[in-house]
Amino acid sequence: MTAQSLKDRVAKRLKATGHPRRRRRDRYSKPFRSKPKPEGYVFGRPTLYRPEYCQRAIDYMGQGYSVTALAGELQIAKETIYLWIREHADFMHAINRGRAARVAALEAKLLTTPQGVGVTAAIFALKNADPDEWQDRYNTETRVNVSIEHVSDAELLAIISKGQNAPALIEAKPVEIATDVTGTAPAQTNRRNI
Template sequence: MGRPTLYRDEYAEQAYKLCLLGMTDAEMAEFFEVSESTINLWKIEYPEFSESIAMGKGVADAAVAEALYKSATGAHFIKEDRAVSDGCGGTKIITMEKQLPPESRAQSFWLKNRQPQQWRDKVEVNATMKLDQETLAMIETQFVARMAAAHERQRAVLIERGIVIDAEDTDLP
């Protein structure tokens, strides 16, 4: 027989609340002072634990998705602000209507994740090019000339800074 489990019935409710806070399985393992593999074992052995994690993550993800959606599309809401004196010994609640404008970063995030083919930042280009021998020779000539010029500029800087005393004594290629 193996070692007795560290699992307690109250862990299911705690796991639910931890998931609402956005914790990962690894972070919950740290909270419960067990390994992540133990968390995975508890999910198998204790269905209520697994269900509470799934529910907590689902509720948290849905709340964030709703907030992101409202941020991306703009939101209109009525807020009961506070109770103020009505001047006759009573109080009345002040309500305010607010309109939040759409937020472009939230829109971009939403679209990049929902429609990545149309909205991703990375653009893939599939192109092929055939070069004849004359064009390749011209490219090689220009490359060699530019590298020689860069080499000369580098030597001049080294001489100017006193790193190389004699321009002929450099070991630069």
């Protein structure tokens, strides 16, 4: 098809209809225009949070259940619980009260459980629920600041043999090795540079 024949076809169509052929217009050709929203309107999906969940959280966790179990009870994801904790101060306060009630319920269970596997399970649950108060390890931190330049092998062995009184950290400044007149390093001695 040549350019001249295309021009002839367009001219013929204009004579017949009086206007050029337009593209078909459909409902998607116009841009979407929404109505203005009222003041305070929140866009997006509505939240599933309800203020009554605060009391439900305290009651449910007071039976000894965790935050994950609470999420299962409310039939929502655990991440949603943590999102609500960040966004709603009243829910954060309720979860903190629920955690304290959970520890109280687990301690009561420990006190009323007869000897055996139940005691071990209760202690394990308490170690996970409140690790600050229920932990097996004790952290002892000793800081000794000793400044030395040279220590011989015999002195190091004496420090090691003392055991408990040995400094936890030995700090020293780096020492440059002196060279003799020929530019070579002297032979090593039995003293160590630290």
